[in-house]
Amino acid sequence: MDARPFIDSLDFAGNGRQISGEIPVAGLPRLLDALEDSQGILQYTVRGGADKQGNPLLDVSITGSCRLRCQRCLSAMEHTVRLDTRLLLRDQANLDALDGDVAGGEEEAFDSILAEVHLDVLCLLEEEILLSLPFAPKHEFGACQAADGGNMQKEEKNPFAVLVKLKRN
Numbered sequence: 001m002d003a004r005p006f007i008d009s010l011d012f013a014g015n016g017r018q019i020s021g022e023i024p025v026a027g028l029p030r031l032l033d034a035l036e037d038s039q040g041i042l043q044y045t046v047r048g049g050a051d052k053q054g055n056p057l058l059d060v061s062i063t064g065s066c067r068l069r070c071q072r073c074l075s076a077m078e079h080t081v082r083l084d085t086r087l088l089l090r091d092q093a094n095l096d097a098l099d100g101d102v103a104g105g106e107e108e109a110f111d112s113i114l115a116e117v118h119l120d121v122l123c124l125l126e127e128e129i130l131l132s133l134p135f136a137p138k139h140e141f142g143a144c145q146a147a148d149g150g151n152m153q154k155e156e157k158n159p160f161a162v163l164v165k166l167k168r169n
């Protein structure tokens with residue numbers, strides 16, 4: 001495995017640099033806490049650039065898969081990661097100002113991160129993936145191993161219920 005990548009974020013954005021690579025899910029300990037197991041590999045690309053106003057930013061894209069735990073049947077489920085996000089680089093004073101100014105206009109649709117000189121790329125990716133995970137993941141109906149298959153098949157529960165009804169009539 002490559003050495004853990006770090007970037008000088010403002011320099012990276014200013015020079016339109018790009019970094020890409022592959023990380024096994026097993027290499028992201030904070031993410032692992034949220035997963036069923038350590039299976040899966042993620043591909044990432046981080047591109048530096050600027051928006052129309054010239055503000056430095058990073059375009060982050062992550063694809064791959066990992067395994068979550070279905071909240072209905074508590075067994076593993078495949079989760080496809082497909083993430084494209086734009087992060088504006090701000091200095092600390094900028095970020096503090098943003099906190100107090102919620103109505104910041106349309107440009108604030110993008111998230112902002114601190115423009116670090118020694119930005120830990122994997123840490124950034126891990127954070128973005130964590131934010132993107134579903135809060136209560138569940139299998140699709142039919143694919144779930146829960147007793148009812150994730151479906152509402154209440155009628156099939158007790159075939160004798162019908163007989164009981166007939167007898168009473």
Ligand SMILES: [Zn+2]
Binds near residue numbers: 138145
């Ligand atoms: Zn399930």
